[in-house]
Amino acid sequence: MTSNNATHSPLYAKLLAETAKIGWTELERFFARGMLLRVARDIDLVSVAEAIASDDTTQVAQWLSSGLVERVQAETAADLAARDPDLWAVVVSPWVCVQERN
Template sequence: MTDASSNPSPLYAKLLGETAQIGWPELERFFAQGKLIWVKSDLDLVSVAEAVANDDTTQVAQWLSSGLIERMQAETAADLSARDPELWAVVTSPWVCVQERN
């Protein structure tokens, strides 16, 4: 896994450059399609996107089983819609990894 203290991979650097702030209204259609991956604030959003893009099933499975990432649930979507917090997203087609910044 790449983190900020190590030398980032070319893919990490590319994904970092494609990461942007986004509002919930722009993400709703991806939620409706079941394509949003909710990333808990404990994780580096770009590292998650990198693992998904690299099809690192072992790492992704560990995060899923520990609850650090999940397919966005309806309750989370409703909360985001109501609050419209600061969100960041990066696309790793067909997925969109999303995280709330605190």
């Protein structure tokens, strides 16, 4: 995981330490509650979590409007359940940010 920042904030380091590989079955309950955010592969999962945690509404709004971050929809959930790919997740209450890895 890389970021544009040469040095990371303490919050970034904390979130990075809390990021873990996870299976779809463990994420289904968060999807059911509408709390699961999908992060596109081409942006840093931890940077997204950091922006959400620090209430950087401008940056989060840009990602949302460009589709780089989105609430997981039923079609995406069905695809993830069928394929069960490698996923990484980090919790930024009430959200769980998830990203598929190659």
